[in-house]
Amino acid sequence: MQDATRDSTPDSTPDSAPDSTPDSVPVGEVALDVTETAEALARYRSRAGMWFRVGLTTAAGGVVVELANTARRLEWADLVAEGMGGLALAPLLIGLSALRLGRLMRLRLAARPWTALRAETAPHGPHAAAVVLRDPASGELIPLTLVGLQGRHHAADPRPTGELWWCGDPATGGVLARPGGAELIWARTPGRLTRDRILGAVGRAEDRG
Template sequence: MERTAWQHSATRRSFRRYWRFAWVWLGCGIAGTVGCPWIGIAADGAGVKWLGSLMAGLWALFIGASIFGSCLVFNAARMRHRLRRHPWRPYPVSVLPPGWGGPIVQLRPAGSGVVFVQSVVALNYRWHHVADVATLWFCGVPGQGGVLARPGGKPLLWGRRIRVSWIRRWRERAVGER
C-alpha cells in the first residue's frame, strides 16, 4: 500500500504552518470584530470621538480579516482531507501565466496524452512556488482538485478544477511554459 502524503514529515510541518497561519487570521479577525465596537463605545463615552471613529473603520477591516481567515481555515480542512487520503504523485507540468485568477497548472501524467488542468488558489505572493518547475507533486484526484507542492512536499497550495468547461478545454490545449 502506498503511503499517504500525510505520512511525510515535511508535508505535516508545512501543513501545520498553513493551519497556524489560517487560525491566526481568523482569531485576530474575530478578536478585532468583537473588541472594536466596545472600545469605540467606551471612547465615545469618554469624549474621545476620534478614537471611536477609528474603531468603526478598524471594525470593518477586522470583519474582512475574519472572512479571509474563515476561507483559509476552510481551505486548510480541504487540504488535510486530501493529504490524509491520497499519496503524493509526481507529475510533469506546464504552467500557464495567470489570467483573471491564479496561474494554471497543466498536470501531464507520464505515458498518456491526458492533460489535467488545475487553477492555483493562493495569494499572488505564493504563485512563484509553481513557476519554473518541470515537476510538481500532486495529492488528490487530478480531474477534481487537490494539493500541489514542489518535490519534497512543501509549500502546500490548493489546485482546483476549472469549473467552466469551455475555459477548461481551452486551457488544456494551451501550450505552457516549461
C-alpha cells in the first residue's frame, strides 16, 4: 500500500530547469517582438510627440498674441509674443530630435535581435555620457555615446548586473536597454578622438581599481 501511494504521488522535482530567466535575451525574434520593448518604444514616441505638440502650441499662441496686437501695438503684448516664441524653441527641438530617434530605434529594433553584452559606464566628465560594451567573441571594447536628455541616461546604466542589451551596429549606432528591454536609449558610435578618450578613461579607472 505504501509503495502504491509513493508511485501515485506526483514528482515535485521538474525534469529540467528552465533555460532562461525572465530577463534573459529572447532567442529567435527581433527586438521589437519583445512585448516590453514594443511598449517602451511606444512610450518613447508618445513622449516625443508630446514635446513637439507643447512647442507647437506655445509657438502658435505667440503668433496669435502678435496678430491680435497688430492694430494696438501694446508693448506688453509684444513681450508676451516674443517670450512665447522663445519658450517654444526648446520643446520643439527636443520633440523633433526625439521623433527622429524614435524612427531610428524602430528601424533597428524591427531588424535585429537583442544581444546581451558585458558593459560598464565610462567616466565622461563634462563630455557626453558614454558606455563601453565588450564583444563576447573577440573581447573588443565598443565605446558608445548616449543620445538623449540626461534624465534618461539611467536606461543605459549596467549596474548592478554589469550587463546591457544592445540592438544595433557599432559602426552606425543602435539601441541600448537594461536587461528586460523595458526602457530604451539611442547610442551612437563616437569619432576617433572621442573613442580614444573614452577608452583611455576606462583604462585609467581600471588601473585605479
